[in-house]
Amino acid sequence: MRRRSVKFFIDTANIDQIKDANDMGMVDGVTTNPSLIAKEDGEFKQIIAQICKIVEGPVSAEVISLDYEGMIKEAIDLAGIADNIAVKIPMTIPGLKAVKYLTAEGIKTNVTLVFSALQALMAAKAGATFVSPFVGRLDDLAQEGMGLIEEIAQIYANYDFDAQIIVASVRSPLHVLDSALLGADIATIPYDILKKLASHHMTDKGIDAFMADWKKKNG
Numbered sequence: 573m574r575r576r577s578v579k580f581f582i583d584t585a586n587i588d589q590i591k592d593a594n595d596m597g598m599v600d601g602v603t604t605n606p607s608l609i610a611k612e613d614g615e616f617k618q619i620i621a622q623i624c625k626i627v628e629g630p631v632s633a634e635v636i637s638l639d640y641e642g643m644i645k646e647a648i649d650l651a652g653i654a655d656n657i658a659v660k661i662p663m664t665i666p667g668l669k670a671v672k673y674l675t676a677e678g679i680k681t682n683v684t685l686v687f688s689a690l691q692a693l694m695a696a697k698a699g700a701t702f703v704s705p706f707v708g709r710l711d712d713l714a715q716e717g718m719g720l721i722e723e724i725a726q727i728y729a730n731y732d733f734d735a736q737i738i739v740a741s742v743r744s745p746l747h748v749l750d751s752a753l754l755g756a757d758i759a760t761i762p763y764d765i766l767k768k769l770a771s772h773h774m775t776d777k778g779i780d781a782f783m784a785d786w787k788k789k790n791g
Contacts, residue, residue, distance in 0.1 A: 708741035742765030
């Protein structure tokens with residue numbers, strides 16, 4: 573299995589959340605999608621540009637066109653916002669064609685809505701920079717989302733693909749733990765889940781005990 577530095581992306585378009593997570597040192601990149609953008613005030617490209625100024629790593633911005641020509645036009649426009657843009661492309665046949673073209677043009681891509689190892693294999697062969705399997709949505713269907721990550725990691729290791737695995741649709745801290753154990757390159761994590769990673773009731777209990785003892789000693 574490949575050995576790379578584990579990375580955390582934050583899955584949000586909220587500027588305050590991104591700044592806070594970045595201050596923790598936990599933001600290696602950002603993923604957005606139309607649904608996340610719709611929750612925020614402001615124009616789409618302005619939000620993305622602001623995020624790109626805060627975060628040095630890749631910032632994923634998604635096309636909404638479903639045809640090849642539309643994807644290419646949008647992707648080139650998005651890539652012009654900042655050097656760290658990664659264009660999110662849906663896992664479709666037109667999407668694969670767009671990924672091949674954009675990769676040849678030096679534009680980073682993130683193939684999204686991946687639900688099978690074969691889709692991930694095709695995305696890697698097309699030249700995707702990142703591939704995003706949605707583990708939470710598979711879990712919702714009583715399928716093992718993390719099992720998909722294990723399959724993709726094995727396939728990529730077999731053939732030394734450059735595409736990086738982004739574990740997406742993260743629903744719990746356990747998804748993040750399993751991502752690290754399985755050797756996924758990246759987990760893209762909602763802000764509320766990221767905060768839970770730092771929490772443990774025994775940590776809180778220990779702090780309370782230390783503070784109580786200090787107060788007894790020092791009044």
